[in-house]
Amino acid sequence: MVYPSKTNRDTIISATLSLVEREGAEALTLRRLAAEIGVTANAIYRYFRSLEVLVAAAADAVAKRLHNFVESSMANWPPALPPDQRVRRLLMLHGEFTTNNPSLYRILFSASREAEAELPTPHWRGQLFLQSMNIIAPLVSPSDATLATTTFWSLMHGIWELRRAGVLKDKGQDAIDDYAFEALIRGVHR
The missing domain is CATH 1.10.357.10 (Tetracycline Repressor, domain 2)
Structure with a gap:
């Protein structure tokens, strides 16, 4: 499991785009994305207040x-x-x-x-x-x-x-x- 300090905004956005490209936007959830990156969903919340803001960033x-x-x-x-x-x-x-x-x-x-x-x-x-x-x-x-x-x-x-x-x-x-x-x-x- 990657510690939150070992991830960043760009890594999260890149993983989001990769997941969406592979499986479509309907596959995007914070838990699914966190598992892709190897962090907890709370680590993503450090950079994005909500899934809606993450989608906007993507x-x-x-x-x-x-x-x-x-x-x-x-x-x-x-x-x-x-x-x-x-x-x-x-x-x-x-x-x-x-x-x-x-x-x-x-x-x-x-x-x-x-x-x-x-x-x-x-x-x-x-x-x-x-x-x-x-x-x-x-x-x-x-x-x-x-x-x-x-x-x-x-x-x-x-x-x-x-x-x-x-x-x-x-x-x-x-x-x-x-x-x-x-x-x-x-x-x-x-």
């Missing part, structure tokens, strides 16, 4: 991972890429992350705002939104950037969640993504 770590994935992938594209193509690339990257990390994606939006507020800043879910807004903003007026980004996120994450749930199985997933993207771009240019 979601924050996933948001940071997705943010960094998008940032490094976008850096490999020409800076002169037209804005609508940059948005299409953003859509593809989020979709790729979602497809390759379904359990982590699921936890990304499961944290409550109240629990997230207890985390150190920056809050990566917010940073992820700002990253998307910076890519989408050149297509719209400055006053519409937040609304356009919220609409983009709602549309895309709704599609991906329906896909994850199997609702869109055998429905031409690429065609749905392309249609949604084209509808969004047409709406923005209107």
Whole structure:
């Protein structure tokens, strides 16, 4: 059994993500996680007040991972890429992350705002939104950037969640993504 001083916040979050990736978010309990790490559940409480705050910290770590994935992938594209193509690339990257990390994606939006507020800043879910807004903003007026980004996120994450749930199985997933993207771009240019 590892003593509490031999574990830390990062180890707990890493073990949380590992457990979620292997067995899904429904397997996550403080007792199960403590057993994974080799500590008592009370040792986890030293770092996280509740399971809800731990889930928020895990979601924050996933948001940071997705943010960094998008940032490094976008850096490999020409800076002169037209804005609508940059948005299409953003859509593809989020979709790729979602497809390759379904359990982590699921936890990304499961944290409550109240629990997230207890985390150190920056809050990566917010940073992820700002990253998307910076890519989408050149297509719209400055006053519409937040609304356009919220609409983009709602549309895309709704599609991906329906896909994850199997609702869109055998429905031409690429065609749905392309249609949604084209509808969004047409709406923005209107």
